[in-house]
Amino acid sequence: MLTAEENEVLCRVGPDTPMGRVLRRYWVPAFQLDDLPEPDCPPIRVTILGENFVAFRDTKERIGVLDELCCHRGASLVLGRVEDCGIRCLYHGWKYAVDGTILETPNLRSSRFKERVKHGSYPVRESGGLGWVYLGPPGTEPPFPEFRWADSEADEISVSEMILDCNWMQVLEGSIDSSHVGILHLDTLAVMGVGPRSVGSYEFAGDPWDTDMPVPAGGGVGWPSDDNAPKIEVENTPFGFHYAALRDVADDPGKRYVRITAFVMPYTAFVGTSNGAVIVVPRDDYSCSSYGVFMVPKGAGGGAARANANRGVDPSVWGPEPDRRRLRVPPQDREAMAAGRSFAGFRGGNRVQDAAVQMSSGRLYDRAKEHLVPADLAIIRLRRLFADSIRLVEEGKQPLGLGEGYNFADVAGATAVVNSETPWQDQVSGNRGVGEQKAGADA
Ligand code: FES
Ligand SMILES: [Fe+2]
Structure with a gap:
């Protein structure tokens, strides 16, 4: 038996919860690789631990997992176009690489802005038919569990x-x-x-x-x-x-x-x-x-x-x-x-x-x-x-x-x-x- 408070701690998984902070310290099995079958295929929404992400496979077959909402003004990148080694937001065309680098900002004359800002991105591994993501603090990744x-x-x-x-x-x-x-x-x-x-x-x-x-x-x-x-x-x-x-x-x-x-x-x-x-x-x-x-x-x-x-x-x-x-x-x-x-x-x-x-x-x-x-x-x-x-x-x-x-x-x-x-x-x-x-x- 747990107290009602202990039960809440055990069950809630969002980023600002005690359990959510623990669960983010392990590699998270996040989606089926079958859902990203080939380069530049449609992106998918990934919902884990109470947060939404977009996952896509770029032209060079690399997988990116990024915060779902575009860091310009928040359109969903799940609607985006996957093309030329990146994913492009439909709204104003900002384009992101798998590591969150902003590649293009077509509604902006200056190109310097994109050097100062980076979109949220997360380390990804492919194993056992699943895509695994690490959502913990940068640099704290534990050994990846390479199961048999x-x-x-x-x-x-x-x-x-x-x-x-x-x-x-x-x-x-x-x-x-x-x-x-x-x-x-x-x-x-x-x-x-x-x-x-x-x-x-x-x-x-x-x-x-x-x-x-x-x-x-x-x-x-x-x-x-x-x-x-x-x-x-x-x-x-x-x-x-x-x-x-x-x-x-x-x-x-x-x-x-x-x-x-x-x-x-x-x-x-x-x-x-x-x-x-x-x-x-x-x-x-x-x-x-x-x-x-x-x-x-x-x-x-x-x-x-x-x-x-x-x-x-x-x-x-x-x-x-x-x-x-x-x-x-x-x-x-x-x-x-x-x-x-x-x-x-x-x-x-x-x-x-x-x-x-x-x-x-x-x-x-x-x-x-x-x-x-x-x-x-x-x-x-x-x-x-x-x-x-x-x-x-x-x-x-x-x-x-x-x-x-x-x-x-x-x-x-x-x-x-x-x-x-x-x-x-x-x-x-x-x-x-x-x-x-x-x-x-x-x-
Ligand atoms: S909201 Fe994505 S480019 Fe403007
Ligand atoms: Fe059972």
Whole structure:
């Protein structure tokens, strides 16, 4: 439980908020590279952390991310023309380079003005199918997190984005919340033919009804457990923390079923696998983007996977531009629920089930009303890392989990059945490093 004040601090992300200052000290996954497919293509608006930017790819393929509003008199550069190594404002024709240099001011006789003024611009990196931006104070960029997908030659990258209309913390907490999987996602497990078949008095009376839902890749061991009260163990790492959800294995007391999630401060969770991650980024205080970035074997159709990333989700939930990626939760099928063919009643698999409950808490949930239990230990750790980082940044120090000297390609989640005596950490030895974090090197 948090006080109402602590909840506000945790959830608000604008530039003048404590959390906003922390979040700007990490590289921010900001947009899909697919949205800037070629030189001089149309620019896009990028909304992150409560601010709007324009992103464009210039004639030499460089990406620029600039403040959205022209620094002459504030027209949106999203309307602008991308041409001859720059973006030109439609209103009076001022033209900007990717680094914010003013190249031309056609409504001004003197050319000297443009040497004195520079438009707001931000460092950009391309990695894992995403454009990443650094919005923190100049010169404070931390090491860029080159995850294992950055130089994977054997795989293609599949990226999908879903925009959800609720505070990002509701979605982020859901990504490190193992104990809901065997409950909210009971239908998904049933379609996969694994896991528990019942929750409370609910039991499948027949086949689950949403049999064409997208199901997560197997990972080899299925879901060999009907234990819905996993023990959670959490440990800090150089990049944030990792945790294990430990479940009894059906019919084998000497074994346990282990699902390990690595959480990379402050946006990224490798959930039970090393093949990809869920990345949650605030657009503003009341909406966020949830990206899935996954490596798929070459030839298995990365492009097709990209196009089909939201397959199984009722097409009617997606609107036309600008709502092409904004999820509107489909109606709940109470008949299927009553007939024992669906526990949750939402077609479309885990992503829709997750989005339905996360948005159901309202636009910004007040955590003063919650009751945390041991199953929520990872969520408690997440909030502590943020609270400590806020304090450190207020003291002029660095936030936690910047991963100085750490090789981000080693970050891993894992799923395994192991002997009860075997430390779960053996499954993800690359996550280790400093153990408990050193708090607060000077910025
Ligand atoms: S407002 Fe952009 S050039 Fe005048
Ligand atoms: Fe989920």
